[in-house]
Amino acid sequence: MRGSAYTLGQKTIIADEMKNRALLNQKTASELITLYRSPLYVYDLAKLKERVKELLDYCKTIDCTVRYAIKANPHPRIIKLFDELGLHFDASSDYEADEAVSAGVDPVKISLSSQQPPGDMNKTLRSGIKFVATSLHQLDLVSKAARKENIAVRLNPGLGAGHNRRTTTGGVISSFGVWHEYIPKVLDWQLQTGININRVHIHIGSGGDSQIWRQAIQKSLELVNQMPSVEILNMGGGYSIARVAGEESADMSQIMTVFKYELANFAKQTGRHLRLEIEPGTWLVGNAGFLLCKIVDIVDTGKRGFNFIKLDSGMNDLLRPAMYGAQHPIEVLNNSKSTKDYVVVGHNCETGDIMTPAPGDPEGIKPRNLPEGAIGDLVVIGGAGAYGASMRVVGYNSFPSATEVFINE
């Protein structure tokens, strides 16, 4: 089932994706802060639309349903926009699914794949939401429910890729999905219950190596080959974006070409024509969001120490740097001609609240060369549209969360 007609190209760094860092110039930023309070999440509607259109364009030549992974950013305005633009949705809890329905999404457009079983399996199955069982226990719950129809099963293919171990959702370190060696148990369940499994769901992680996709779909197809009733293969999300120079961005055009080739190859060998689904979150919204905040203090730790910029925001609004050592572009919005190396920190009473960690190492610090700042200067942190507001920490130090606003209607 392996083919080699298409190879993913060299790792691509799409510097273009970073150009929107200049979007929030000083004037726009100060106007927004005057209208609202700091800190502020700012989302660029034009950029969001552009990303969806670009992706749908890549999918034109292949029978593919694009589901937006709601967890990346569940703002109702984004959900409504993506619904209007023709996307379907992936929810990671029944609460997330309910929020999408409240935003106006038809339940049949929602796929629910949750670590925790829905509170009321009957209600979920009745609603029309497409349910994905993510464990043998969840399969058991489906068989006990009154309504039984086509369902999906999430498999752990034994292969994972994330931008670090914490975002890897495949392989032996991951609890997500039914371990691939248990497919015989799944088939047995299907035989015993008579419930049809028409879809397989795989999600190997977020932001991993953009070259992994051929291997991922080949492995997935090997598993689907063992499950004759499956008609749809959901390859999940995880397509990386470049937030700062040096990071790589998944080339969706090439990835879709590889998927198309491998599915055609599978059809040739098995006579089975599978429908493809993907469910990106980050790729669609990551670089369309910014966290706008203010410098509230500047301190240093002497000649052998560091210069610190303290913000009126931090890990309570944007957890990724403290949690993953994730890199986000940071700009100090002033007209300073001189620069300085700064460690940018958040306002939480927590040493780990660092916005400039060493790449991939939340415990390390890597000062950034930034325009010399002053208390009161505005700071914009880019690449904050995905897993920013949605992963905020509410309650710590009782800081209020950043407000969310949209620009470029």
Ligand SMILES: Cc1ncc(COP(=O)(O)O)c(C=O)c1O
């Ligand atoms: C099941 C599933 N699908 C899709 C996604 C979206 O991933 P990303 O935002 O990296 O595209 C995730 C993220 O964790 C996920 O768990």
